Amino acid sequence: MKLALVNSDTENAISSAEKLREFYDFVPVEEADVIVALGGDGYMLHLMHDLLHNDTPIFGMNCGTVGFLMNKFGVGNLAKRIRQAESYCFHPLKMTAVTTSGECHTGLAINEVSLLRETRQTAKIRIFVDGKERLDELVCDGVLVATPAGSTAYNLSAHGPIIPLGSDVVALTPISAFRPRRWRGALLPQKATIRFEIIHPEKRPVSAVADIQEVRDVAEVTVEQDQSIEITLLFDKEHTLEERILNEQFIN
Structure with missing residues (x-):
C-alpha cells in the first residue's frame, strides 16, 4: 500500500509529519493508494476541495482543535490502522x-x-x-x-x-x-x-x-x-464518523 503524506502549516502538524517520515516512506499524492492528512477540520475541508476530482481515500489524523473529521494522531501501526479502517463515501x-x-x-x-x-x-x-x-x-x-x-x-x-x-x-x-x-x-x-x-x-x-x-x-x-463526484474518508473502527455524529445527539 502506497501512502502519501500532506499536512497543514501549523507547528503541530509540521512536527507530526516529521515524526511520521522517520518511520515511513511516502510517495507523491498522484501515486498514492491512500492519502494521510495531518491537521484540523478546516484543513481537511480545504484538502477535500482540492482533491474533489481525485478518488484516492483520505485518512486524516488530528493535529488541530476539534478534529471531527479526523482520527487520533499516532505514529505506530499506521498501515494496519488504514487497512482496518471503515470507509465513508459521499457526494458533495x-x-x-x-x-x-x-x-x-x-x-x-x-x-x-x-x-x-x-x-x-x-x-x-x-x-x-x-x-x-x-x-x-x-x-x-x-x-x-x-x-x-x-x-x-x-x-x-x-x-x-x-x-x-x-x-x-x-x-x-x-x-x-x-x-x-x-x-x-x-x-x-x-x-x-x-x-x-x-x-x-x-x-x-x-x-x-x-x-x-x-x-x-x-x-x-x-x-x-452532484453524484458524479465521490469522496472517501477512512476512520478507525472504534471511532467512526457515523458514531461521532450519533454521539453528538446526546451531548448537552
Missing part, C-alpha cells in the same frame, strides 16, 4: 448561483450551501423543492442546505437537526427566521433539487456560500447533489 452538494447581473457561478459543498443577507435588512426568500413552491416567503437572516457530514457544523449552530449517516436526507434549515416564525426547516431527500428565489434582491441583497466559495448579490440559487 452542487450550488448554481445566478447573480442580479445575470452571471452564473457554480460551487461544490461538502458541509453546506448557505444563503446569507448582506445588509442590515432581512432577506426575503422563496423556496422550491423539485419544482414545487413550498414556501412563498421566508423572512430571515438566511437559510442553508446541509449534508449529513455537515449537519453538526453551521447547521447545528442554526438549530438544525443532526442527520445520521446513511439516512439519505439533507437538512433545509432557516437562519434566524422572522416569518414564518415557527418554521424550523425540513428534512429532504438527498436527491431533491432545491431552488431559492431572492425577493427584491437589489433592495435586500443576499450572498450564497458553498463551504469556502462565496457569490454575492444572487438572484436565484439551485442546490442539488
